[in-house]
Amino acid sequence: QSVLTQPPSVSAAPGQKVTISCSGSSSNIGNNYVSWYQQLPGTAPKVLIYDNNKRPSGIPDRFSGSKSGTSATLGITGLQTGDEADYYCGTWDSSLSAGVFGGGTKLTVL
Amino acid sequence: QVQLVESGGGVVQPGRSLRLSCAASGFTFSSYSMHWVRQTPGKGLQWVAVITHDASYKNEADSVKGRFTISRDNSRNTLYLQMNSLRAEDTAVYFCAPHSGGRFEEFHLDYWGQGTLVTVSS
Numbered sequence: 340q341s342v343l344t345q346p347p348s349v350s351a352a353p354g355q356k357v358t359i360s361c362s363g364s365s366s367n368i369g370n371n372y373v374s375w376y377q378q379l380p381g382t383a384p385k386v387l388i389y390d391n392n393k394r395p396s397g398i399p400d401r402f403s404g405s406k407s408g409t410s411a412t413l414g415i416t417g418l419q420t421g422d423e424a425d426y427y428c429g430t431w432d433s434s435l436s437a438g439v440f441g442g443g444t445k446l447t448v449l
Numbered sequence: 450q451v452q453l454v455e456s457g458g459g460v461v462q463p464g465r466s467l468r469l470s471c472a473a474s475g476f477t478f479s480s481y482s483m484h485w486v487r488q489t490p491g492k493g494l495q496w497v498a499v500i501t502h503d504a505s506y507k508n509e510a511d512s513v514k515g516r517f518t519i520s521r522d523n524s525r526n527t528l529y530l531q532m533n534s535l536r537a538e539d540t541a542v543y544f545c546a547p548h549s550g551g552r553f554e555e556f557h558l559d560y561w562g563q564g565t566l567v568t569v570s571s
Contacts, residue, residue, distance in 0.1 A: 385561075
């Protein structure tokens, strides 16, 4: 059971928009920064968003992040078949003094 | 460029020990806190442990506390994970990653190794 809660799967058609939610508590998302990771099959995770809404260089602006209270959201617009992957949210939990991740969300681009 | 190469994985019987290594290059290893994160086959990511740049602070996840120990050798640019009393549920791919934020509260992992597979089975 993950500390952060994500939907197991989401789907949308090419060109459409999708959002992935990540729910936590005051000890993690509520008071710390959230990052988002994309994991393609057989590869290591890749950071898409850090500090709630910042994109590393090379990450297209189709990817966006936001945070409100104890929840965070990853948005992906202009969906492409190459976006099919698992997506994870992560943050620090101040009560546990530990990193925590969501259970992951599988994105299917229909 | 940043390179992280994990090694030391393999098949081990329950109750036995294994030491993982993570060789780092392309950045000033001695300036960064480092994390271990694992991923069970077909499952999600689980944070395992963290160590500060100078090893003055370490912490492990409750699920491995007392069995796993994180350490580092800055002279060798290498991170370690000593895993004792291994259990079947420790079977996973183990990744190392530098802490890319400032404080731990600014948690994000910008670089990951390719991982090393640990299989605990009799």
